[in-house]
Amino acid sequence: MMTDTARRTPGKIVLGHTNYGKSDIRLVKVFRNQERHEIKELRVDVSQEGDFTAAHVEGDNTDLMATDTMRNTVYALARDHLTTSAEAFGIELVRHFLEAAPRANRVSVRMIEYPWERIEAAGRPHEHSFVRGAGERMAEVTGDEAGNFGVEAGIDDLLVLKTTNSGWAGFLRDRFTTLPETDDRILSTVVTSRWSYGGATDLDFDGLWEGIRRRILESFTDHYSPSVQFTLHHMGKAVLESFPEVEWIHFSLPNRHHLLYDLERFGIENEGVVFHADAEPYGLIEGTVERSS
Amino acid sequence: MMTDTARRTPGKIVLGHTNYGKSDIRLVKVFRNQERHEIKELRVDVSQEGDFTAAHVEGDNTDLMATDTMRNTVYALARDHLTTSAEAFGIELVRHFLEAAPRANRVSVRMIEYPWERIEAAGRPHEHSFVRGAGERMAEVTGDEAGNFGVEAGIDDLLVLKTTNSGWAGFLRDRFTTLPETDDRILSTVVTSRWSYGGATDLDFDGLWEGIRRRILESFTDHYSPSVQFTLHHMGKAVLESFPEVEWIHFSLPNRHHLLYDLERFGIENEGVVFHADAEPYGLIEGTVERSS
Amino acid sequence: MMTDTARRTPGKIVLGHTNYGKSDIRLVKVFRNQERHEIKELRVDVSQEGDFTAAHVEGDNTDLMATDTMRNTVYALARDHLTTSAEAFGIELVRHFLEAAPRANRVSVRMIEYPWERIEAAGRPHEHSFVRGAGERMAEVTGDEAGNFGVEAGIDDLLVLKTTNSGWAGFLRDRFTTLPETDDRILSTVVTSRWSYGGATDLDFDGLWEGIRRRILESFTDHYSPSVQFTLHHMGKAVLESFPEVEWIHFSLPNRHHLLYDLERFGIENEGVVFHADAEPYGLIEGTVERSS
């Protein structure tokens, strides 16, 4: 056990790590100087890290950028710099803030992008009307004073389900184990995934994201799953094998339990047909698949 | 102004209208005795109305069905009676509860259905793997002891947006009016709609729902919108004209304001390009389009 | 069963009931011209009903008040008219809108008030620092052109729980009933209540609300509960008996099931000690207690 000497003889009280910024900036850009309109909807969080001791300790705000200024900046730069991917826009924002904020030595821009699809009208995609699709796309760009960049992307809120080809057996049994084994169950999860492109800033981020999402979905389907853990590694491996641009990929996979409802009590047979989709509690399996050095 | 005599001389205290039931029953059914699996996911609320005075006033539960029994019943009947639409399943449930619950003289079953689409793998739709789509489908069946049925259906959480062909002008101006007029704005709303099939119980509810959803989307796109009010009536009329099965249709349309961000302050031109998607407050426009007698 | 003649021979398509307004106006007022500051936080929804056919059908906005104007008005009138209760403020708002909006013949103002309590500092309540308390207070005022007013108040999000003195037995049993009877269980619910003061506009709404809330809590504790239904009627009766100002009171009571966890499987005795607080499904019991004429 840790000694708690430190606790008994406390040192001087100091400011530790700090960061601040503007969260939940809701931005919509319309691309209208073209035959067919396009739109991009982003929710942006800006965060600056650095030496903000003067403000924290002495109340001296001289070198603090107001978070309101960060907001104005995001809208202003969107005008000319949000032209392709969220990632490319994030890189421009990070560059700007590193220059404009004298005390910030590291800046992060985190973006959620909401998918909009064209409405079909009169048999063809409409030129300026859209309907929101499912799921969310994530992008996060971090940069520092030394010019290092890191670009991550991700998926939120992607619900998937397999009606078969999944089981859970051979696990540890102890005094408190009551769960029976099964070699055929429903497997359902809400995929939250993050992956890294390392320091690369010039990739086709839109094309990569589409490809990685498709690869995750495909590799969810193509094997017998003996556990969520196995499927996690299997999907991660599939992405890293197909996309050399990806350094690592992390998954957070809640196991949305589907429990066969006991209808035998009523004399009704129920072999894998009627399930209760349990809301809580849920198993949560998390892990990273990466490249060894 | 109302007299408040009633308030000063209160009458006898009595039980008024009551209802009770089970809410948030989460049901998944797998159709597996076929070449390709299918699934249906419903969230079901059961509600019974009737004369429950004995339980409320005397604590006599003799004729009360436990809400736990309602839950069991929903899962049990799903085994054989959830074969086509949620509406058809709701009709069976209502029939059952009217018979099984001696004091219930009116029963409602409300269902939310979540859309699941097949995952594309190896270039074709997978046989047992699914991904959740956007939006929600609603169905509500009500029946009474006299054998009358009412079937309603609806859409929740359908986000739509037009980048042009919408304005807001010529409205009332008073001392507190500051909003400028515009003939070109973003129009965005989250469509919540309910409609009635009257007492018909034998319709192609799945086909109708798909058709009505498509009609709503199309009629959102096909006109210049001088107000959300106009678009509401326009969409409702389009549905009633195309679908004689529909008696009335109700819309609840929050006006999700998109405010052009003022970039002129920074010397940056912004003609309909960069918008702030405001979260609150929001205009809320509601109305019904119906058939006259 | 209803004939569906109407459906087969649809009549003319017409506009039915409509209403529109501004929702989620977030207002904070500081009372600072006094020894100790006070604050009031309201979330306000304004809704107007009337004959808005010209706007809906012809796109003529001439007599439509912009919802943005409604927002401005709420803030502007708060300056001088939000002095005591939310209800009294609502009455002023309704009067204003009935006069200002030429086509509105009925106006509703719905308000949620959030409770703020003084922070205790140095042993006494601080003069300008506050901490948010639990629960929400509701008030709704409706008025029409003829000068009739209706005032309702309510409680949202009041969680209560009894560890004993509650049971559920003697209920109906059928083929699908598996629930055992019990004469000692946890009873827990989230009280949502609405009540009416009729047309009275000059009551001590703040004092009444405090008293009614206290009466609901007390009457939740003071009896053996054979069902949620019984407790609903018991609480309603208690309020109507104590407060002649109240015409009727409605409760919506989700039964938040607490299931004794089966520890006997592990050789551990568990008589009413360890429970699983189930999130879903939940029983939902609703009813009104009123005065007979």
Next chain:
Amino acid sequence: MMTDTARRTPGKIVLGHTNYGKSDIRLVKVFRNQERHEIKELRVDVSQEGDFTAAHVEGDNTDLMATDTMRNTVYALARDHLTTSAEAFGIELVRHFLEAAPRANRVSVRMIEYPWERIEAAGRPHEHSFVRGAGERMAEVTGDEAGNFGVEAGIDDLLVLKTTNSGWAGFLRDRFTTLPETDDRILSTVVTSRWSYGGATDLDFDGLWEGIRRRILESFTDHYSPSVQFTLHHMGKAVLESFPEVEWIHFSLPNRHHLLYDLERFGIENEGVVFHADAEPYGLIEGTVERSS
């Protein structure tokens, strides 16, 4: 800029860090063998880290504890080991899981505790009836195979507001800065705080939590706040000075902007009286106050 050599010449694909467990276990314990009942409500998340490679890569579940077993264990151990604080219960759970799970070398138990207060009835606190209070208490215990423990506690969802004695001036101005300076504004935030007791496992965790919460509230009130940053450091310093048991304290403070509503446009004076409580975007200020070594 980072070289992206690694990306171009990917190494072998391997499993990185993993963890898994059960989330959202909802537990209520009644203490009934005493004159007056007491209750404790916890939401528990269990997480195990370790070498789970066999399961992830080979589908071998031999050494995996089912998350269902974790759930059973939490309820079972609550019977005898949830007697005082959540922290003390967490320590027992961590010890159990480290022993029972052969591959886990580090275990975390995260708990949210919901406050329940006695209902006042007939002028005194009732013996078995409770009402939920505001806010949430957090506790997290982590332990490893080597016997090291770490205990953290925290506060969630504590809304505070000052009507005066707060400003924001003297900050950095650049091209995109439009915010005016102020020396009198509303300061409002939702305090989320975490702090560490280091490796100490035998403290009066309940008493400490109450004291720290009170200290945070008091130190929020007792100074002129030139920025959220300053107040963050000020509150952290106050806690560390008063409680030597605390090694560090972290705050996450969203700046819930209250904007003075412009009523001058309508000829209405509004000096610090009527505010719009903006929902988004919000400034987010985060930081740690700690002891130097």
